[in-house]
Amino acid sequence: MASKTASKDIITLRGSAAIVSEFFGYAANSILYNRGVYPEESFSRVKKYGLPMLLTQDEGVKSFLSEINSQLSEWLEAGKLQRVVLVIMSKATSEVLERWNFCIETDAEVIEKGISREKSDKEIMREIQAIMRQIASSITYLPCLDETCVFDVLAYTDKDVAVPFSWFESDPKLIANPQMVKLHSFDTRIHKVGTLVSYKDDEWDEE
DSSP: OOOOOOOOOEEOHHHHHHHHHHHHHHHHHHHHHHTTSSOGGGEEEEEETTEEEEEEOOHHHHHHHHHHHHHHHHHHHHTOEEEEEEEEEETTTOOEEEEEEEEEEEOHHHHHHOOOEEOOHHHHHHHHHHHHHHHHTGGGTSOOOOSOEEEEEEEEEOTTOOOOTTOOOOOOOOOSSOEEEEEEEEEOSSEEEEEEEEEOOHHHHHO
């Protein structure tokens, strides 16, 4: 009788970069949906990570996120990406209301030596599921966004990175005296992604 062994999946640098950039695409869609940045009817339901997920059908947003993901994947493979921030702002005033931070730690040895790591796909998926569930429940712990909003994406890279012409230098779009909620993290054993949302809290400002 064959004995069962715990299965491990080989994670390459390119594979890890693909997992992280794909995660950001789905996370961004989920944030835009759950925070009401775009109308509910502009999203369609798909299944990903063993969960029902929402993806925008707005061609402009799809194209924007696709271009970002492609560039993030390239920087991740080079070990040059430190953080990605999705910023939600008031359309009328450009005031920053929320900053969704995705902090990235890269295994330097993998970059230098081109080696692989081992971790089961199921384990990675479980860790990502926990983050996606927290994003989906964000309405329970974040203030209501009761005005029309827009979003932007910031990338923090090593200084020696060549920046594509479609990207440009930006201020960090910080929030004064923000409240913060730390979310779960996931780890491919090559890239570790920590998640945190900071937000403007009017009640806190008035105290």
